[in-house]
């Protein structure tokens with residue numbers, strides 16, 4: 001399939017694997033890229049720029065296809081070494097960066113100077129327009145359904161994507177709730193040029209996470225996610241578990257007085273314990289409502305092949321059939 005997204009990133013299929021903390025390691029990024037999508041290494045999971053450089057080199061050993069790096073710009077006071085991470089990306093010859101969080105404007109000249117394509121993740125049309133104005137090549141439009149941070153506007157993709165299509169000139173991918181060929185065709189119909197998936201890629205053979213994480217996603221229904229940290233205006237969609245119930249209880253009890261320190265036990269430093277050790281109640285971890293559509297753990301090649309096969313079948317048979325009738 002050829003879209004402005006496949007052309008932009010030099011990939012075969014318009015499918016991107018979004019950056020995911022402690023999931024987006026070289027194994028997953030390489031598997032997605034080898035299957036014809038765009039795999040993404042999660043920059044900040046690597047504790048230092050030197051470690052990111054090693055991860056990029058490791059990925060390069062596993063694939064000769066294009067892959068990207070996610071840089072999440074956190075709203076924290078003590079900022080990670082972003083110049084160092086960007087240097088590692090440039091020196092590693094990576095040509096695609098997925099930015100997220102705060103506005104990446106400050107880093108755009110450096111990235112552009114080195115021919116790096118930038119796709120910024122946004123949860124609203126106004127942020128997408130801002131990304132376009134500062135020179136991003138594409139945006140990833142994350143609807144309310146998404147795993148991770150859906151923002152504070154709560155607009156689902158059935159509205160957000162066509163609104164983005166009305167306003168944007170640069171191409172965009174649909175993100176949040178995407179799982180299969182039906183999602184891809186729907187995303188294209190609503191104006192996107194491809195799709196970005198997070199949760200679906202965790203439940204794959206190559207995702208370097210504990211088996212219990214994959215099984216939790218397969219077992220979950222679309223009713224099993226919760227929104228946490230809304231009182232802090234840092235809303236995150238997570239899979240419900242004992243820690244999340246504790247966290248929500250604190251939010252209810254403390255109301256407007258809630259501070260980050262009150263919930264630190266449920267959210268800080270929990271990712272390695274969950275993703276690597278399979279300690280499933282260690283804390284709150286991002287997961288999309290799309291878990292309800294995930295029933296198996298295929299390889300990335302099987303997943304992407306089945307998405308493209310199903311999409312083609314829907315376009316040429318189901319939709320074309322309506323035309324003929």
Ligand SMILES: Cc1cc2nc3c(=O)[nH]c(=O)nc-3n(C[C@H](O)[C@H](O)[C@H](O)COP(=O)(O)O)c2cc1C
Nearest residue numbers: 018019020021100146147148176177198199286288
């Ligand atoms: C476990 C997990 C960790 C994530 N970590 C990050 C991250 O570090 N940076 C980021 O920009 N997005 C992160 N995301 C968001 C994904 O890149 C993607 O935008 C989102 O999962 C799309 O929604 P979906 O899960 O419905 O496919 C994460 C998502 C999940 C499920």
